[in-house]
Amino acid sequence: xRSDRIARILEAAAAVFAECGFERAKMDDIxxxxxxxxxxxxxxxxxxxxLFCALIADVVQRLMDRxxxxxxxxxxxxxxxxHRIEALARFLLANRRFAVMLLAEAWGNETRQQVxxxxxxxxxxxxxxxxxxxxxxxxxxxxxxxxxAAALFGAVSVAVLHAVFAGEPVDEERLVAQIVDQAVxxxxxRG
Amino acid sequence: xRSDRIARILEAAAAVFAECGFERAKMDDIxxxxxxxxxxxxxxxxxxxxLFCALIADVVQRLMDRxxxxxxxxxxxxxxxxHRIEALARFLLANRRFAVMLLAEAWGNETRQQVxxxxxxxxxxxxxxxxxxxxxxxxxxxxxxxxxAAALFGAVSVAVLHAVFAGEPVDEERLVAQIVDQAVxxxxxRG
Amino acid sequence: xRSDRIARILEAAAAVFAECGFERAKMDDIxxxxxxxxxxxxxxxxxxxxLFCALIADVVQRLMDRxxxxxxxxxxxxxxxxHRIEALARFLLANRRFAVMLLAEAWGNETRQQVxxxxxxxxxxxxxxxxxxxxxxxxxxxxxxxxxAAALFGAVSVAVLHAVFAGEPVDEERLVAQIVDQAVxxxxxRG
Amino acid sequence: xRSDRIARILEAAAAVFAECGFERAKMDDIxxxxxxxxxxxxxxxxxxxxLFCALIADVVQRLMDRxxxxxxxxxxxxxxxxHRIEALARFLLANRRFAVMLLAEAWGNETRQQVxxxxxxxxxxxxxxxxxxxxxxxxxxxxxxxxxAAALFGAVSVAVLHAVFAGEPVDEERLVAQIVDQAVxxxxxRG
DNA sequence: AATGAATGAGGCTTCATTCAT
DNA sequence: AATGAATGAAGCCTCATTCAT
Numbered sequence: 001x002r003s004d005r006i007a008r009i010l011e012a013a014a015a016v017f018a019e020c021g022f023e024r025a026k027m028d029d030i031x032x033x034x035x036x037x038x039x040x041x042x043x044x045x046x047x048x049x050x051l052f053c054a055l056i057a058d059v060v061q062r063l064m065d066r067x068x069x070x071x072x073x074x075x076x077x078x079x080x081x082x083h084r085i086e087a088l089a090r091f092l093l094a095n096r097r098f099a100v101m102l103l104a105e106a107w108g109n110e111t112r113q114q115v116x117x118x119x120x121x122x123x124x125x126x127x128x129x130x131x132x133x134x135x136x137x138x139x140x141x142x143x144x145x146x147x148x149a150a151a152l153f154g155a156v157s158v159a160v161l162h163a164v165f166a167g168e169p170v171d172e173e174r175l176v177a178q179i180v181d182q183a184v185x186x187x188x189x190r191g
Numbered sequence: 192x193r194s195d196r197i198a199r200i201l202e203a204a205a206a207v208f209a210e211c212g213f214e215r216a217k218m219d220d221i222x223x224x225x226x227x228x229x230x231x232x233x234x235x236x237x238x239x240x241x242l243f244c245a246l247i248a249d250v251v252q253r254l255m256d257r258x259x260x261x262x263x264x265x266x267x268x269x270x271x272x273x274h275r276i277e278a279l280a281r282f283l284l285a286n287r288r289f290a291v292m293l294l295a296e297a298w299g300n301e302t303r304q305q306v307x308x309x310x311x312x313x314x315x316x317x318x319x320x321x322x323x324x325x326x327x328x329x330x331x332x333x334x335x336x337x338x339x340a341a342a343l344f345g346a347v348s349v350a351v352l353h354a355v356f357a358g359e360p361v362d363e364e365r366l367v368a369q370i371v372d373q374a375v376x377x378x379x380x381r382g
Numbered sequence: 383x384r385s386d387r388i389a390r391i392l393e394a395a396a397a398v399f400a401e402c403g404f405e406r407a408k409m410d411d412i413x414x415x416x417x418x419x420x421x422x423x424x425x426x427x428x429x430x431x432x433l434f435c436a437l438i439a440d441v442v443q444r445l446m447d448r449x450x451x452x453x454x455x456x457x458x459x460x461x462x463x464x465h466r467i468e469a470l471a472r473f474l475l476a477n478r479r480f481a482v483m484l485l486a487e488a489w490g491n492e493t494r495q496q497v498x499x500x501x502x503x504x505x506x507x508x509x510x511x512x513x514x515x516x517x518x519x520x521x522x523x524x525x526x527x528x529x530x531a532a533a534l535f536g537a538v539s540v541a542v543l544h545a546v547f548a549g550e551p552v553d554e555e556r557l558v559a560q561i562v563d564q565a566v567x568x569x570x571x572r573g
Numbered sequence: 574x575r576s577d578r579i580a581r582i583l584e585a586a587a588a589v590f591a592e593c594g595f596e597r598a599k600m601d602d603i604x605x606x607x608x609x610x611x612x613x614x615x616x617x618x619x620x621x622x623x624l625f626c627a628l629i630a631d632v633v634q635r636l637m638d639r640x641x642x643x644x645x646x647x648x649x650x651x652x653x654x655x656h657r658i659e660a661l662a663r664f665l666l667a668n669r670r671f672a673v674m675l676l677a678e679a680w681g682n683e684t685r686q687q688v689x690x691x692x693x694x695x696x697x698x699x700x701x702x703x704x705x706x707x708x709x710x711x712x713x714x715x716x717x718x719x720x721x722a723a724a725l726f727g728a729v730s731v732a733v734l735h736a737v738f739a740g741e742p743v744d745e746e747r748l749v750a751q752i753v754d755q756a757v758x759x760x761x762x763r764g
Numbered sequence: 765a766a767t768g769a770a771t772g773a774g775g776c777t778t779c780a781t782t783c784a785t
Numbered sequence: 786a787a788t789g790a791a792t793g794a795a796g797c798c799t800c801a802t803t804c805a806t
Contacts, residue, residue, distance in 0.1 A: 042782080104299070147373075156342070422791055425789095490593075529751050611801095612768060
């Protein structure tokens with residue numbers, strides 16, 4: 001059973017990392033927000049990088065769990081993809097801070113960035129599998145499932161962030177619906 | 192006519208900012224790479240933030256110029272959008288460092304991030320205009336042109352970065368072709 | 383009970399600030415002189431300005447305490463003023479470094495200078511009160527107690543510094559005696 | 574005939590040095606204020622210190638000239654001292670910036686401070702001579718003319734600065750009158 | 765005589781990490 | 786398990802001075 005303190009630290013880390021980005025995030029701020037002494041973080045985590053990676057793993061796992069639920073809800077490949085896209089959009093809307101980190105902290109050659117990218121790859125890989133299955137069943141027309149999955153992932157992420165940072169209040173249902181439709185159908189009118 | 196030195200500084204800044212991210216980028220490194228003394232940068236730019244913003248404006252302008260050329264090449268809305276997507280994909284492939292910054296440095300509330308976001312908005316706005324025109328002509332079926340544009344932008348960016356960071360050599364023509372097709376047509380087979 | 387380290391830092395700061403002036407004083411030197419790491423100063427004080435202000439407050443408080451003792455020693459206004467002048471002169475002789483700062487760092491519009499000036503005002507105000515009481519009792523003939531107090535303050539300070547910087551050894555008793563006499567009696571022979 | 578440019582530089586230097594203090598004064602600001610290029614200052618002066626010393630010499634000379642005029646106006650020692658005190662007070666009021674420098678930049682062991690102090694010593698010496706003459710004539714009762722002169726000098730300077738920095742508008746005539754009276758007579762009522 | 769772009773040494777400050785308690 | 790005072794390497798920026806023109 002993970003100590004309550006660790007949970008508090010992770011929660012604080014999520015808030016601070018997302019608000020400031022990895023580099024500007026201060027261990028002092030995380031400690032203060034978590035209500036623990038700075039040394040306590042170092043007692044439970046190796047350092048800033050380790051804390052970051054633990055946090056990422058934690059959040060990605062939660063998203064993966066959602067996707068597993070969504071997967072069980074539909075057997076049709078198209079429906080399954082719709083479910084994943086929708087779950088992703090809703091997750092990013094609910095965890096906007098994480099959405100920022102997803103785009104901001106995954107590129108580069110620092111160890112933590114490589115670790116993060118591996119997680120993103122897992123996520124894109126999960127999308128890719130659905131696309132590949134659908135393609136084999138003739139439900140999707142894509143050349144490279146990998147690139148298609150990455151593109152979908154990017155479409156959802158940037159659409160969400162673009163809406164969130166627009167300044168106006170976000171109509172979530174409407175936004176999710178459009179993202180899902182467009183992601184699956186494209187923008188050309190169906191014949 | 193901008194001095195040669197300023198051009199050298201901007202070039203060095205592009206390399207270093209993209210390689211390390213804004214925070215980890217060192218003014219010392221930029222100066223060394225540019226072959227100028229540290230103080231010289233400060234003679235021409237207010238500071239790190241100003242240098243960053245100047246760089247961004249410079250690169251965005253170059254992309255916009257490409258888009259303007261691409262726009263003149265096609266009058267059909269669908270073709271025009273294809274041209275823009277293609278130009279964007281090629282530009283990001285040719286300026287991978289900028290592609291990273293595009294996703295990594297545009298979110299947050301620092302002044303430079305707001306400035307960057309304003310530029311991204313310009314770019315997405317340019318896409319949006321094409322989509323809107325096409326939608327009015329019945330060529331596109333989208334609900335919100337703004338969201339659609341953001342999604343396309345994200346799809347291209349992440350697809351490119353995903354491919355670039357995959358470790359394997361990138362077949363650019365193939366990648367661009369798929370990105371363009373999928374961005375415009377979606378992934379469902381046409382009826 | 384203020385940590386020993388803080389006291390050591392304040393002591394070192396007093397020496398370095400007085401020796402070099404605020405601007406030329408180096409935090410490195412203060413740290414070295416205090417026998418602490420540079421970061422330690424910043425753990426206890428916000429920065430150079432804050433350290434300076436804390437130091438000033440500390441020294442002014444010590445002078446005020448001396449004056450309070452001196453005040454209890456005499457009930458006659460003339461005697462009380464003599465005591466204050468004497469205490470001031472002795473204090474400045476014993477804290478020559480502070481005497482320099484008193485004249486050198488109190489004028490200007492930097493925040494720290496305004497803070498310093500407020501302290502100087504306190505000191506002059508304390509003198510002024512004695513003068514005003516004495517004037518009401520008919521013991522002093524002054525027009526503006528405020529200006530009179532400032533003048534006395536300046537007379538003592540500059541006389542002390544002038545003697546200290548003259549290069550010759552200072553006969554403290556003789557100097558104090560003359561300063562006190564002249565401050566209270568003026569330079570015209572008594573009728 | 575000193576070039577007009579040199580005069581403009583000195584004037585600008587006076588303003589900037591007084592406003593910011595020697596250390597914070599920037600050669601750039603002086604150049605801009607003087608309406609010349611930065612290099613021009615270095616063409617006419619060795620450097621910042623040299624510029625400062627030239628400025629000081631210039632101002633002190635002007636004060637000395639005033640004193641010489643004042644001296645010719647009165648043969649009685651008491652009157653002559655009154656004249657000097659009054660001239661000093663008026664001069665400092667009219668050159669408040671210089672008054673600040675007088676107290677702020679004359680103490681310390683930098684070369685320019687020693688030079689400045691030598692000038693201050695000249696001024697105090699001029700006062701001292703009047704006092705000494707008066708004392709020999711029995712007009713003044715002082716032990717050490719040197720200390721008495723320094724005290725008078727400090728009294729006038731601090732009284733003026735105290736009034737100037739008080740924030741309220743200064744009634745110059747009233748202020749000068751009180752300073753002169755008190756400086757010469759002291760604060761005890763005459764028997 | 766005058767210019768102003770370029771320089772680079774030097775200083776303040778930040779903050780991840782350590783360790784004695 | 787937890788603390789928080791202390792550390793010191795590292796980085797941004799300033800500004801007096803130089804020098805080619």
